[in-house]
Amino acid sequence: MRSPEAIRLTRLTKVHGREPNHVVALDEVDLVFHRGTFTAVMGPSGSGKTTLLQCAAGLDRPTGGEVRLGDTSLGALSERELTRLRRGRVGFVFQGFNLLSSLTAEQNVALPLRLAGERTDPARLRGLLAGVGLADRARHRPGELSGGQQQRVAIARALATGPEVLFADEPTGALDSRTGRQVLALLRSLVDDRGQTEVMVTHDPVAASFADRVTFLADGRASGHLDAPSARTVAARMTALESAGEVG
Ligand SMILES: Nc1ncnc2c1ncn2[C@@H]1O[C@H](COP(=O)(O)OP(=O)(O)O)[C@@H](O)[C@H]1O
Ligand SMILES: [Mg+2]
Numbered sequence: 001m002r003s004p005e006a007i008r009l010t011r012l013t014k015v016h017g018r019e020p021n022h023v024v025a026l027d028e029v030d031l032v033f034h035r036g037t038f039t040a041v042m043g044p045s046g047s048g049k050t051t052l053l054q055c056a057a058g059l060d061r062p063t064g065g066e067v068r069l070g071d072t073s074l075g076a077l078s079e080r081e082l083t084r085l086r087r088g089r090v091g092f093v094f095q096g097f098n099l100l101s102s103l104t105a106e107q108n109v110a111l112p113l114r115l116a117g118e119r120t121d122p123a124r125l126r127g128l129l130a131g132v133g134l135a136d137r138a139r140h141r142p143g144e145l146s147g148g149q150q151q152r153v154a155i156a157r158a159l160a161t162g163p164e165v166l167f168a169d170e171p172t173g174a175l176d177s178r179t180g181r182q183v184l185a186l187l188r189s190l191v192d193d194r195g196q197t198e199v200m201v202t203h204d205p206v207a208a209s210f211a212d213r214v215t216f217l218a219d220g221r222a223s224g225h226l227d228a229p230s231a232r233t234v235a236a237r238m239t240a241l242e243s244a245g246e247v248g
Pocket of ligand 2: 051
């Protein structure tokens, strides 16, 4: 039987740079993200959220500890194996969409499939775009799409290879609140309708309220979680974390 754990982080540590200018971005973080759940990661600016996501997704190598994706320990993989894992087993969505501006929506979505050596027939690409509500925008280039539509193309692209985990770093950070909510509703529906596992970094309590659980980071350390979060309970917790940081 497959483990109910999509990701397990054990004593995950990341030090950026070298002495004397090094920064301990993650300090022995232990966390589990369960399959088919939507987790928001929150914490003050500089608390290590992006670093955590990048290490968990295999985009960055930790300094210490372990990242486990299903039954695979990332630290045991060669660069080549890690590249293959990044292309097929995880998907990543960025704040700035990161679409290639010269390619159409369809071609952007096809990219990870090409890299993975999978088929890119039009029906499959249309299906992926239809899944994010953009079946009629396949031939549009990013410059011809709204920010929300571009982010939905980026989500379709991230899902193209059927990743075990979809990671998103501030996916609504560049969107107005209404468009942001549409993207969050899409992320929520992927979990509810398809059992997608999602881990999203955000600083917005409303965005976090779409998740099943909010996990807090403070100063590179795990700082508890909140299940069935509401914007209000999340905001209160963030205020407490931020004022604790100012005092410390
Ligand atoms: N490439 C890097 N080189 C040096 N320091 C970094 C680098 N990336 C992040 N940091 C530092 O690590 C800490 C955590 O950063 P980050 O993970 O981006 O936090 P967050 O996403 O929560 O704002 C910060 O102090 C940041 O300045
Ligand atoms: Mg960040």
